[in-house]
Amino acid sequence: MSVQPIDVLYTAVATAEHGRDGRVATDDGKLDVVVNPPKEMGGSGAGTNPEQLFAAGYSACFQSALGVVARREKKDISGSTVTARVGLGKDADGGFGLTVALVGSIPGLDRRAALELMEKAHRVCPYSRATEGNIEVTLDVA
Structure with missing residues (x-):
């Protein structure tokens, strides 16, 4: 399957700190969440x-x-x-x-x-x- 070029109408930008056990935020501040591994994977499950x-x-x-x-x-x-x-x-x-x-x-x-x-x-x-x-x-x- 070949990649088809697209005319980009919007680009979302998010940055993660500390991977699965940290924080993810968008450049516009609309999303800013704590991320943690789920309990099923040995994490705290405290965040998303x-x-x-x-x-x-x-x-x-x-x-x-x-x-x-x-x-x-x-x-x-x-x-x-x-x-x-x-x-x-x-x-x-x-x-x-x-x-x-x-x-x-x-x-x-x-x-x-x-x-x-x-x-x-x-x-x-x-x-x-x-x-x-x-x-x-x-x-x-x-």
Whole structure:
């Protein structure tokens, strides 16, 4: 797969101090959080962690992509939500890898129609496109 150039409309800038056990802040001051490893990984769990931040960003982006697809197809997704579950674990090479499960709740659509819309949103969402072939991403509806 070749990398396609894009016309950048916005650039987010964040700086981390002390990695997974420190602080992350954006250059505009809108996000400034303490990060700590979760208790499941031997950390204090006192702050947020990179996987929670990734889940928040992915779910928000995917919900927007769902809206784009729904508008194109003139489908009502009022009251819908998208939940991202980001897993972190060891891979076969002894390093770490991520998994993502995206679960959509779309009250106005039956299961089949909701899944079809999720699949189309998956082809539109920038996060989905960025993770394609790198991270296992599953789609489901609640």
